[in-house]
Amino acid sequence: MEALAALLRLLLWLAVVASSHAQQRPRCRRQCGNVTVPYPFGIGAGCHHGATANGFRLRCDARRRRLTVAGYGHVVAAISVPKAEATVLLNASRACYDRPSGRVVGRREKPMALNGSAFLFSSMKSKFVSIGCPGLSYFFDGGGDYVTGCMSVCRPSERALPGSCRGDDGCCQSTIPLGLDSYHPRLGSFRARGQETTFLENSTACSYAFMVDAMWFWLAGARFNRTGDFAVPVILDWAIRDAPGCAAARRDAGTYACRSAHAVCLESSNGPGYICNCTDGYEGNPYVTDGCSDVNECERRDEFLCYGVCINTPGSFICTCPKGSSGNATTWLPPRHQVHHSTQGSVSVGVFMLLLVCFSAHVWLQKRRLLRAKQRFFEQNGGLLLHQQLGTLASTGVAFSIFSEEEISRATDGFAEARVLGRGGHGVVYKGVLPDGSAVAVKRSMTVDARQVREFAREMLILSQINHRHVVKLVGCCLEVEVPMLVYEYVPNGNLSSQIHGGGVLLPPAARLRVAAESADALAYMHSSASPPILHRDVKSANILLDGDLAAKVADLGASRLAPAGEAAAVATMVQGTLGYLDPEYLLTCQLTSKSDVYSFAVVVLELLTGRKAFVPVEDEEEDEEGSLAFWFLAAAHEGRHREIMDRRVGEELGVEVIDEAAELVVQCLSMAGEDRPTMKDVADKLQRLSSRAHE
Structure with missing residues (x-):
């Protein structure tokens, strides 16, 4: 019985190894249309790495010459093993409007789900783009949480600024974070706000939003003028994700994906998992047994410089001067004559010393290049x-x-x-x-x-x-x-956003006003007491941290700008910020002022008072509400309904008078014209008084 059990275990192990070596089966198809399918991807059962539903199994529609990801349906345009990337096609989302009324007459929002697969959206090579005037586009992840987005308007052509897709030319763009596996777009607009006629100038009939390959979109430039239904390429990062990293993967030889003898395991740069590469001097497919082959550097003189005698070696090459001369054969210099020795021993020693010198020179050059790169970055960064x-x-x-x-x-x-x-x-x-x-x-x-x-x-x-x-x-x-x-x-208690929206132990109402007052005091210090004044530029609840005593700490000054002295001083800059908090006047003029921070901070105060996020998802396609908490609050305040949208506990504990005064302050801070907003010092003083009354 023991012998039978051992035999069964052996057969099971051989089955695992056989499945992991599926790429060796000659029956596996490796071409679909004009797309090559390298292992670990495969068309059909048993021709790919891992489980059926992990994204490596592909389907080929021979009639339409189209390759798709099995179980997901995404159309694959290209796959790269060395870069661990795949290019897939994404249908653009679209919303069209009736111009006289501004009502939505057609909306098609095209999501893309990657969850459970080997793929993640590439944060380095893909971006989120919105096109249309006025356009308001953003997207959520699989959990329904807001990720990022942007707003776009159209300046008159005579006042156009240089550059493209900067927010005021009918196009805006936003980077995406690491680890993103799901994309659910939303399109809205300012069109329903009849009193804000500034946003309705030069409007377009439709707005579009899509994730896209950043380089492809940049090359398209002004030639990108598509309308109707269209698809764009988007870059996805892929990795072997059945292990958290290389160390864990190596412990299971049966499933370890780096099969070539000259393969090296690298940690995934986007999400958990690992990827395989061929070692220096080798190229090919590291996921296949004997897939990495030696590079013959001597046949690629334009890539591997050698002006002398080139000798290919496994994983490298030797470049020596021709017989009768000396010098550095990898640099174009006139050869120098050398003295010849007749003994074989001298030649052997000379070759050995030459190899030693070449190796030492190679190591020295690599270190020197690294040091030079660091020194160059150090100097260019000031x-x-x-x-x-x-x-x-x-x-x-x-x-x-x-x-x-x-x-x-x-x-x-x-x-x-x-x-x-x-x-x-x-x-x-x-x-x-x-x-x-x-x-x-x-x-x-x-x-x-x-x-x-x-x-x-x-x-x-x-x-x-x-x-x-x-x-x-x-x-x-x-x-x-x-x-x-x-x-x-290091600030231990996370950010204010998680305290408001995280679903755990939330800040009590009185503490919320205190945190608002402390944050306003910090921003007022940056605007008025720092020399020169500092404009934060990205005020939001995620950039306000809480220490061990739940005291506020304004964070992330990496996007801040130094400004000339004076409350009215402005800095001309590319628009940067977070959708939902972004000052509309800054968006239109590209002029950053202290009042831009005031607008953004008012949205934070709204989050504290209402318990709602800066963006509220809108599922009803007949509604033209753009999901902005600020605009939604202003509409309610103008109708006298501001108390109805406050967090119930906040209203009960703070009282009607404090709520009304706080709402009035927020309305002032959200004025469309910056000059009508109070200074941050005034905001801090007002919130401090309200906070003191709440603690009485």
Whole structure:
């Protein structure tokens, strides 16, 4: 019986190994139309990696010459093994309007679900785009939570600004976060707001929204003028997701996907899992046994420079000077004659020494290139200026450090997934521990504009000197990378958004007014007391943190701008912010002022008073409500219904008078014209008085 059981176990193991080597079966189809299907993908049962419903199984409609993901239906246009990417087609969402009334006459919203598959939307290579005037588009994830979106209007042609898809030219765009596996678009507009005629100028009959390959859309440029029903390419990242990472995957030899002898396992950069690559000097498919083959560098002289005698070796090559000359054969220089030795031993020693020198030179060059890259990033990010200025401020007690990339990596355990505190459209925040044991939050951004790079050192210098009890302290930065990383003090109780909308232990009503007053005090300090004034630019509940005592800490100053002195001072800049909080006047004029922060902060106060999110999903296609909490509140306030939409507990505990005064303040802050809004100092004083009355 024991022998039979052992035989059965052996047969089961062989079955697992056989299924994992499905790519070796000659019957598996590897072409559909003009799309090549490399393993771990496969057409039909047994020709792909893993389970049937994980996204690697594909279907081929031979008649229509169309390749789709089995179980999901997404049309596949291309698959890349080296990049671990796939290009699929996404149908654009559309909403059309009756121009006289502004009512919706047709809406088609096209979602895309990837949940449970090997795919995630690429946060680096895909973006969310909205086209139409006026357009208001956003999308939710599979759990119904708002992810991101943008607003677009059309400026008169004589006042057009340079650039494209910037928000005021009938097109806007937004980056998407890591780990996104579901896309549910919503399209709305300002058209129902008859009193806001500014938004209705140069309106279009329809608005469109879609996720798209960022490079493809950029190349399309002004030529992108599609209407009706159309599809666009979107980039997806894929990985082997049946294990959390390489270490766990290697423990199960039967399912480990890196099959080639010259394959290397790499952690997935988007979500859990891993990908396989061929090692340096090899190319091919690492998921197939013997799939990585040696690159013959000598046949690719334009890619691997060699001006002498090239000898291909496994995984590399040797480039030597022709017989009778010496020098560096990888650089074009006139050869120098050398003295010949007659003994065979001298030749052998010479070849060995040459190999040793070449290897050492290769290692040295790699290290030198890395150091040069770090030095170049350090200098272009203003490191020399920042270092010099910090030296002059040492006597003032300013505690600010310039960290190396290695220090940040050690502090975050190599940017481990377990250290992630949060993800956003612009980057990921990790919890780090410095050598002295202090906890920090490291923001690792994905992109930065050229102007921000030029001004980075100066702005870091200003932000490092902010010392306010309700502003998260910036303790340092890392400049050795292309996009600088910021290091903040660690705040333990998460952000205000999760406290309001998280569904757990929520802030009591009196504490909500206190948090609002503390946050307003911090913003008023930035506007009025900092020198020069600081405009936050992205005020929202997710950027207000709560410490151990649930005191407010305004965070994420990475998008902030320095402004000239004076409340009316404006900074011309590309529109940046979060849909639902974005100042409409800033959107139209591209002029950022302190009143832009006032508008955004009013939306935060509304979240605290109503318990609602900045965007409310609208399921009824006959409704033309755009889902904006600010516009929805203003409509209710104008009709005297503001008490009805307040959180019931807030209304009961704070009382009618406090609610009415708070609502009046919010209405003032949400004025369409910035000059009609109060200053942040006035807002802070008013909220402080209301908070004191609530505690009496």
